[in-house]
Amino acid sequence: MTKSSGRFEIRLSGSGGQGLMLAGKLLAEAASVYGGKNTVQTQSYGPEARGGKSKTDIVISTEDIDYPKATSVDVLLAMTQVSADEYRHALKEDGLFVVDSYLVDNPGRDSAIGIPFTLLAIEQCGRALFANVVALGAIVELSKVVEWDSLEKTVLSRVPSGTEEANKKALAVGREAARRAMGKVS
């Protein structure tokens, strides 16, 4: 984690069907089960099975977590323009803002890091549904919020059997893209 105080807040946002709830669950597990931290993950979505606004908050702390949702976000992932518009105001001034540049035209903050997660998933992993895992690889690489090994172990233990290699690749695609993006900004 990049800060010393107890509480670290991550918000993953987009639309229903992009796999953000699962991504949040994996991140929470990586932080807790392998990282030994306290975590709370909450979610917010509409009644639709697909489409509609969707977000999940993951709070990670070395201390007890009372308030279970994010208020002052350290890491924000926006996978749609609507979610970027709605949630960037909750991001801390020096927070990490990552958007899917394939779907978000205008992040609304100069410091935002754009990575085309959905396009990378289609082109390099074969299916758009890997975009959540690609994004997970990228934000963990950028934020170091959990150890890479913890993330990989969690993902591999949780994905449907037979998809381990594909998910491992998706994580690596995200990590590479993050490294390239950092190279560009610095």
Added chain:
Amino acid sequence: MSGNNERSIWVMQGNEACSVGAVAAGVNFFAGYPITPSSEIAEFMARHLPLIGGRFIQMEDEIASIAAIIGASLAGARSMTATSGPGFSLMQENLGLACLAEIPCVIVNVQRAGPSTGLPTQPAQGDVMQTRWGTHGDHAIIALAPATVLECIELTACCVSLSEQFRTPVVLLMDEVIGHMRESVEIPAPGSYRVHSRPLPRDGQEDYQPFCGAHGDVPPMASFGGPHRFHVTGLTHDERGFPTMVPEEVDKKIRWIVDKIELKADDLAMNEETMTDDCEVLLFSYGSSARVAKASVRTLRERGVKAGLLRVKTIWPFSGKRLRELAPQLRSIIVPEMNLGQLVTEVERAVAGVVPVRHFGRIDGHLFEPDQITDFVLEEIAS
């Protein structure tokens, strides 16, 4: 649900934890009709109960669901259903049957915003009074409200135990935040929970009377299909279970089903207190709202306000004992709940004007934020 088996640290959802607690407490029959935000409980039970010799039935609706768990309980099972507001409304009539006919069962209500279909995926605490008074006629109810994922395990097991001990339906009153929240928990070892079993009649007991407690004891409950034959009805009945209109018998029956629970209110009270020793402003809350209130208490203390939190896990029967004990040291009591004022009325009754009580409600489908409660308290103090 996933975790590290060696250390028993798991990241688990409140709904999953509720199911884990139910199974740990011996629930072996579940009938339900899926509804957001409770569906994960039915999903878990559907997967798990067949593996341990239990039964899961998806019923055609919530009326049938509670009817099925009442029937299963009469046959000796430990039974449970889970629902949310709209389904809980449908269950009210049969909830009264379980109260009157003294049939143990557990009903989980993961509260969402209402009335009617409301906001299926958003939290509220609007069913507190429905839980108490939703079914018609004088009766009592036990209802517990967890605020953490670990408590979802513990209090579900406790609901099962209390239902068996008192031969009565027990409601686990969750809310969407607690039901859907995932939290890291250290899973208690198997067998950690002591769960009461319903009192049984003696073998060959000729004079078996299934209802009304002699000497204030919960009467033994035979299982249907066993050697003891008895009658069960939703008509007001005598000690053998047959309908009666004899005023003394009717009076005795109704007082019994109320008193067996209400007179134990102080014994059944489970609270968690935060910084109440020297507090002058008491926040009183439960469920997910209490988590926010706790965060707020810490902030208020940093700002020099002597705030404390009394979080009740037992909603019904309501015990005012701790409130009355704290009252002399308090300047005010503030009750945040996600409704327009429900449990606050019991708080007011308990302190009977000795301390000013203020309600703080949020009903827009969202959990409070800590600053909202903090600001409300600061404004109250200033005024």
